[in-house]
Amino acid sequence: MKAKARKSMTGAAAVITALAVLAGCGAPKTDSGQTNTYVAPEETNGVVNGTNLEGLPIAAEPITLTVGVSASSSSFQGAWEDLDWIKQLQEVSGITLEFRVYNSDEDKNLMFTSRDYPDISFNVGTDKQIQDAALGGDIYQLDELIQTYAPNWSSFLSxxxxxxxxxxxxDGHIYSLPIVRDEPSNGGLRDQWLIQTTWLNELNLDIPQTTDEFYETLKAFKEHAGEGSIPKDVIPYYIYGITNNVGGALDVINSFGVEVAGERYLSTVDNNGKVVFNFANEDIKEPLLYLRKLFQEGLIPGECLTDDWDTYITKTRSTPAVVGSYHSYQNPDVTNESITAMGPLDSGNGKSPLIRSQTNHVLRNHFTIYKNCKYPEAAMRLANLIADPDWSIQAMYGMYGDTYLQKNEDGSIVMLPYEADAQGADSAPMNRVPFLLTSDMFEKFSYAEGSAQKQRDDAIKNQYDGHIIPTSNLYPNVIFSTEQTDRLAELSTDINDYINTTLSTWMLEGGIEEGWDAYIEQLNKLGLEEYISILQEALDAFNAN
Incomplete structure (x- = not known):
């Protein structure tokens, strides 16, 4: 696989050069008095500092890079050095990679506080840690390196x-590269809204299309407990709390045409670029009253407001099934025979029902070069190689061949049938490396029939297309200053605790209409206006960047 630039870097160079100009003439000083600016060594016969400027291998002489990585939280992911993708990356690039695995946040904190850095890192470091290291002169500004050695990234960012x-x-500079997974079947939707079709068929019911029909369906599940495959201890509808991003009741609220994201700071952005704090929006009263009715009639169990994640998974994934409807990223039944995606539901209030997407298609801090790295040119060319379309798609879904992916002569790529996430054990690092998967790459990509990703892709196209909240209305992945981060943490603790406590009380005891004004008053006392102003300030800076 020969690494090729996606496009000419002329336009990209102009953009990245402009960033340096906007930041001010000359290299900015760090807290340590050093600069983070990269200064290119002399070129000799197409080689700079042991690095070939073009073609493969990248290394013109033996080069070893230490790579800081986070320990995997998933049991299916194999050791880095055992993955075929890593082995072939080293072979093609001519660069030996030695991995330092950081097993906990404490290990990562120690790396930054001790300043005992690897040469590069994949997805190690919070915004604050990266910013502090930049101010300390410990990591490279990547602007010039991207422009000179990474045409794939340069073109994309332009x-x-x-x-x-x-x-x-x-400061107008880039200190880390992101991971980009602009895959419609991934970020194009948060949760699917799932329902037990086996039970619907036994009761001769259709998939609900409206909130009223959903209510009647849940009542039928409860009334027919112990009949057919519906268990005596049936849970008609189960949610993981109200405000939780995964498994929560947010898409019930969205069904009433109210934009509620939950992913970042319980806030969305209106069409004028203003932050809207979702749980101070009076429009959520209508869907909250609907949810209260479901709790009051025993269609949602009260314990779901305090159950932990393991309990949620156990109940929604039990065999035989005990939960009639719930929210989940993946449908455990890829055949759609016993469980299928439904909704969003029409509330009848005249507003179009909505459902959430995600803003995880671009996540920063996935590739950093530390100042102790002797070969920053080779490191950046390695990042450019990873961003090549072939390398990126194989990083996520496994190597070309007879097991994971098949690449055809017309450039199309077909996923072969294999067990979900099996590629992580021996072939692919998956979303742990700074790959670059743009949406156009999936125009010629076919998921395996019967795969979880195929089922999710079909659900988006068949159930949710036209109802998904636009990404532009989701609060973006902004960068906060240290002061903003600290103050948001202080404010959000009290605000979120109060919201969750109040919502739980309303679900179990009622009082939404009577208590709304006092609820808003208390939110303001807890600093909601300041909280929103910080979000707005950061959003304005992000948009002006």
């Missing part, structure tokens, strides 16, 4: 304004 904003710090 053409994708959102991604450029995500990775650019307040």
């Amino acid at each position: 053409e994708n304004d959102y991604a450029r904003k995500v990775v650019t710090l307040s």
Whole structure:
């Protein structure tokens, strides 16, 4: 696989050069008095500092890079050095990779506080840690390195304004590259709204299309407990709390045409660029009253407001099934025979029902070069190689061949049938490396029939297309200053605790209409206006970047 630039880097160079100009002439000083600016060594016969400027291998002489990585939280992911993708990356690039695995946040904190850095890192470091290391002169500004050695990234950032904003710090410079997974079947939807079709068939019921029909269906599940395959201890509808991003009741609220994201700071952005705090919006009273009715009639169990994640998974994944409807990223039944995606539901209030997407298609801090790295040119060319379309798709879904992916002569790629996530054990690092998967790459990509991703892709196209909240209305992945981060943490603790406590009381005891004004008054006392102003300030800076 020969690494090729996606496009000419002329336009990209102009954008990245402009960033340096906006940041001010000359290299900015760090807290340590050093600069993070990269200064290119002399070129000799197409070689700079042991690095070939073009072609493969990248290394013109033996090069070893230490790579900081986070320990996997998933049991299916194999050791880095055992993955075929890593082995072939080393072989093609001529660069030996030695991995330092950080097993906990404490290990990562120690790396930054001790300043005992690897040469590069994949997805190690919070915004604050990266910003502090930049101020300390410990990591390279990547602007010049991207422009000179990474045409894939340079071209992408010049053409994708959102991604450029995500990775650019307040000084106008880039200190880390992101992971980009602009895959419609992934970020194009948060949760599917699932329902037990086996039970519907036994009761001769159709898939609900409206909130009223959903209510009647849940009542039928409860009334027919112990009949057919519906268990005596049936849970008609189960949610993981109200405000939780995964498994929560947010898409019930969205069904009433009220934009509620939940992903970041319980806030969305209106069409005028103003932050809307979702749980101070009076429009949510209608869907909250609907949810209260479901709790009051025993269609949602009260314990779901306090159950932990393991309990949620156990109940919704039990065999035989005990839960009639719930929300989940994946449908455990890829055949759609016993469980299928439904909704969003029409509430009858005249507003179009909505459902959530995600803003995880561009996530920063996935590739950093530390100042102790002796071969920053080779490191950046390695990042450019990873961003090649072939390398990126194989990083996520496994190597070309007879097991995971098949690449055809016309450039189309077919996923072969294999057990979900099996590629992580021996073939692919998956979303742990800074790959670059743009949406156009999936126009010629076919998921395996019967795969979880195929089922999700079909659900988006068949159930949710036209109802998904636009990404532009979701609060973006902004960069906060240290002061903003600290103050948001202080405010959000009290605000979120109060919201969740109040919502739980309303679900179990009622009082939504009577208590609304006092609820808003208390939110303001807890600093909601300041909270929103911080979000707005950061959003304005992000948009102006």
